[in-house]
Amino acid sequence: EAQVTQNPRYLITVTGKKLTVTCSQNMNHEYMSWYRQDPGLGLRQIYYSMNVEVTDKGDVPEGYKVSRKEKRNFPLILESPSPNQTSLYFCASSFGLNTEAFFGQGTRLTVV
Amino acid sequence: GQSLEQPSEVTAVEGAIVQINCTYQTSGFNGLFWYQQHAGEAPTFLSYNVLDGLEETGRFSSFLSRSKGYSYLLLKELQMKDSASYLCAEGAGSYQLTFGKGTKLSVIP
Numbered sequence A: 001e002a003q004v005t006q007n008p009r010y011l012i013t014v015t016g017k018k019l020t021v022t023c024s025q026n027m028n029h030e031y032m033s034w035y036r037q038d039p040g041l042g043l044r045q046i047y048y049s050m051n052v053e054v055t056d057k058g059d060v061p062e063g064y065k066v067s068r069k070e071k072r073n074f075p076l077i078l079e080s081p082s083p084n085q086t087s088l089y090f091c092a093s094s095f096g097l098n099t100e101a102f103f104g105q106g107t108r109l110t111v112v
Numbered sequence B: 001g002q003s004l005e006q007p008s009e010v011t012a013v014e015g016a017i018v019q020i021n022c023t024y025q026t027s028g029f030n031g032l033f034w035y036q037q038h039a040g041e042a043p044t045f046l047s048y049n050v051l052d053g054l055e056e057t058g059r060f061s062s063f064l065s066r067s068k069g070y071s072y073l074l075l076k077e078l079q080m081k082d083s084a085s086y087l088c089a090e091g092a093g094s095y096q097l098t099f100g101k102g103t104k105l106s107v108i109p
Helices: none
Strands: A004-007 A010-011 A017-027 A031-038 A042-053 A054-057 A077-078 A085-093 A109-111 B009-013 B020-026 B030-038 B044-049 B053-057 B061-065 B070-075 B083-089 B097-099 B104-106
Touching: A004 A085, A010 A017, A017 A031, A017 A085, A017 A109, A042 B083, A042 B097, B009 B020, B020 B030, B020 B083, B020 B104, B030 B061, B030 B070, B044 B053, B044 B061, B044 B070, B070 B083
Parallel strands: A010 A109, B009 B104
Antiparallel strands: A004 A017, A017 A077, A031 A042, A031 A085, A042 A054, A085 A109, B020 B070, B030 B044, B030 B083, B053 B061, B061 B070, B083 B097, B083 B104
C-alpha cells in the first residue's frame, strides 16, 4: 500500500530534550516536506527536500533541522524543543511540486 | 512567501451546493491545489488546476482564473461526511507549497 508513515503519532516531551520525528514513504517520491499546523494559522511549511542531500527552508524553519540521506526517509529534528513548538506536524511526499501530495498521519507534539 | 485568502467558515444544508473561494497572489503562480481535511486527520488531495476553467470530479469541481488570482471549489449534493476543512494551496514556481488557512465547512441536516 502506498503510504507516508510518521512516528510517533503522539509525543509529550520537556523543554530542551532533543527529539526526532521520523517520516518514511514507499512511493519513490523525490519531493518531501514537513509542515506544522496550528489553530488559526493553517499549514505552514517548515522544510522541504527536492531529492537526496537537497533540502531548503520553508516559511518557519527556526528551531528545526532535517536531513535527506535516503530517498525514502526525511526525519525532522528538534535539537532543543521549546513550548512554542507544540503543534501538529505533518510530513508529505510527492513526485514533484505540482503533483498530488500524500500526507502522513500526523504527529501531535506537546513540549512542556 | 505567497499568501492565500479563504473564508474561515461556511455552513450549508445537506443536499445543497456550496462554493468555497480562494484568492492568491499571481506572481510566480504555478498551479492551485485543493485538499480536504477531516478533523484530526491528514489532508487528502481533491484537485489541481493550472489552466483557466472548470475541472470536475464527481460531486466536486474546481475553477481557476489566473488573471484574477481566484479559484473556487464547488461541492454539489452535499452530504454530512463533507463536513471538513478545505484547504487551497499554491505552488509558486520554487519548491515551496503555500497553504491558505482553510475553510471549515459545516453541513447541517
